[in-house]
Amino acid sequence: MTRQTSVFIAAVLFTAHSGTAIQRPASAPQEIRLWPGKAPGTETWTVAETATTSPAGDRTIANVSDPSVTVFLPSAAVATGAAVVVAPGGALRALAWDSEGVKVAQWLNSKGIAALVLKYRTLQNSGGAARGRGAPPQTIGNRGAARVELEIRNANANPEPGDAALAEVLRMGTADAQQALRMARRNAAEWRIDPTRVGIMGFSAGGGIAVGTVLAERSEASPDFLVSVYGPALQDVIVPAHAPPLFIAVGSTHFNVTNGCLALFGAWKAAGKPAEIHVYDQVGGGFGMSTRGVPVDTWNERLYEWLLARKIVVKK
Numbered sequence: 099m100t101r102q103t104s105v106f107i108a109a110v111l112f113t114a115h116s117g118t119a120i121q122r123p124a125s126a127p128q129e130i131r132l133w134p135g136k137a138p139g140t141e142t143w144t145v146a147e148t149a150t151t152s153p154a155g156d157r158t159i160a161n162v163s164d165p166s167v168t169v170f171l172p173s174a175a176v177a178t179g180a181a182v183v184v185a186p187g188g189a190l191r192a193l194a195w196d197s198e199g200v201k202v203a204q205w206l207n208s209k210g211i212a213a214l215v216l217k218y219r220t221l222q223n224s225g226g227a228a229r230g231r232g233a234p235p236q237t238i239g240n241r242g243a244a245r246v247e248l249e250i251r252n253a254n255a256n257p258e259p260g261d262a263a264l265a266e267v268l269r270m271g272t273a274d275a276q277q278a279l280r281m282a283r284r285n286a287a288e289w290r291i292d293p294t295r296v297g298i299m300g301f302s303a304g305g306g307i308a309v310g311t312v313l314a315e316r317s318e319a320s321p322d323f324l325v326s327v328y329g330p331a332l333q334d335v336i337v338p339a340h341a342p343p344l345f346i347a348v349g350s351t352h353f354n355v356t357n358g359c360l361a362l363f364g365a366w367k368a369a370g371k372p373a374e375i376h377v378y379d380q381v382g383g384g385f386g387m388s389t390r391g392v393p394v395d396t397w398n399e400r401l402y403e404w405l406l407a408r409k410i411v412v413k414k
Contacts, residue, residue, distance in 0.1 A: 127203075129168045132277045137165055137219060139270055145222040149195070156196040158188065161222055165274040167214040167281060170203040171289055178210035179292035180411045183278045183321070185216045187302025187329065187384075190267050192220055197386040198301040198327075205387060209402055211411060212291055214282055218274035218307060221267050248354045253365040255330035255358025256306070268332055272310035276319035279311065283318055295410050297323035297342070302355070302383065305329010309362070316340040323410055325401060328383045330358025337369035344373040345404050347397040349381035372408070376400055 143163040150158050167183070184206075186198035193199065195217075203213035248255060258264050275298060283293040298321040300308030305326040310333065312324055321342055328348045344366045348359040356377065366373035378385075378394035389395050405411040 125171050127168050127170050129166050130281070132165045132167060132274055132281070137163065137270070137274070139266075139273075140219060143222055145224050156194070158192050159195045159217065160188075160192040160220060162193065162217055162220045163222070165219050165277075166217045167278045168200075168203075168217070169289065170200075170207050170213040170215065172207040172210045172212060174290065176208075176210040176414065177212070177290045178411045178414065179290065180210070180295045180405065181212035181214065181282050181289070181291045181297070182206055182325070183214045183216055183275060183282065183296075183298045183308075185218060185271075185275055185298065185300040185304030185307045187300070187304045188220065190221055190264055190271065190303045190306075191223070193217060193304075194301065194384075194386065197384075197388070198304065201387040202299070202301075205398060209405075209411065210414070211405075212282075212289055214278050216275055216278050216304075216307075218271040218304075219267060220271075221263060245353070247357055250357050250361040251334075253331050253335035253358070253361040254333055255354055255361065256332040257354060268306060268310065271307045272314065275307050275311050276314065276317075279319045279321055295322055297321045297325065297410065299325035299327065300329040301327045301386065302329050303332070306332030309333075309335070312341055313338065323405075323408070326359060326362065327397070328352055328355050328359065328385075330355055331362050335362065335365045337365050337371060341366065341369065341371045343408055343410075344371065345401055346373070346375040347394075347401065348375070348377055349383055349385065349394065350377050350379050351381070352383040355383055374404055 140163050145161045147161045184199055184202050186193040186195055188194050199215040203215050206213040282291055282296045286293040298308040298311055306329060308324055309331045311321055323342045325345045346359050346363055348356055350356060363373050363375040380392045381394045385394050
């Protein structure tokens with residue numbers, strides 16, 4: 099027996115004798131396709147998926163036609179049973195994959211929460227400027243010289259309600275999110291997930307996707323809680339009887355989005371459903387998991403407190 103082997107066995111025996119459990123590390127993230135074969139409705143899409151990296155190292159993914167989830171599981175020692183499908187934003191044209199996806203999942207894992215980062219379908223852009231296929235968004239702000247806030251009706255803050263291609267992608271993205279919620283519950287035992295504590299968190303347009311899963315007919319694809327981070331509804335909101343608790347974080351100067359999130363909060367309260375909102379001064383949108391030296395830096399800690407207060411997460 100070598101000296102190294104003797105030391106290893108002694109360490110194991112000491113650990114067992116002392117009653118200290120060996121903490122297994124979290125498993126490596128696993129990407130899983132959401133649909134068998136081509137995703138329904140986009141069987142003919144052929145534009146190749148692309149990824150770009152910012153100077154800070156954050157990736158943005160575009161031209162998604164093969165949706166998937168990347169599963170991040172916390173270590174067994176800290177797993178709480180709660181799980182979140184995370185939908186990054188990007189105006190339905192791209193996905194802020196790291197800043198509003200991977201980094202969020204890593205933080206959730208640190209709190210014992212499983213995360214499924216959703217790569218949902220986005221508008222296709224083959225390099226042309228055809229409307230509805232990846233052209234720059236024609237927002238209220240660039241239609242004229244004056245920058246005018248949207249008039250929010252029925253809590254719908256969609257800046258391009260007449261764009262048929264965007265409406266189609268919103269529907270497809272919502273279907274992808276529902277499929278991710280089903281997947282989390284169907285793999286609950288293997289992934290150490292409580293199927294009654296599976297929620298969805300959406301950033302920006304991903305918030306519109308997340309809201310869509312709640313407004314759909316109740317099913318195994320309905321989330322148990324809803325988190326919107328500067329993500330207003332992109333469709334008319336009629337709060338259903340099965341609507342789950344809602345948490346919102348948004349900047350006070352996020353053009354159109356701030357008022358959209360306030361309207362979403364108001365709709366939940368009018369329906370008698372639990373809701374909490376944090377509107378942060380000195381910030382607009384896109385703060386994600388960044389640090390800016392202002393109170394918005396701790397929005398995720400407020401979210402964690404809310405998850406604890408609602409007993410969605412229970413400390414071990």
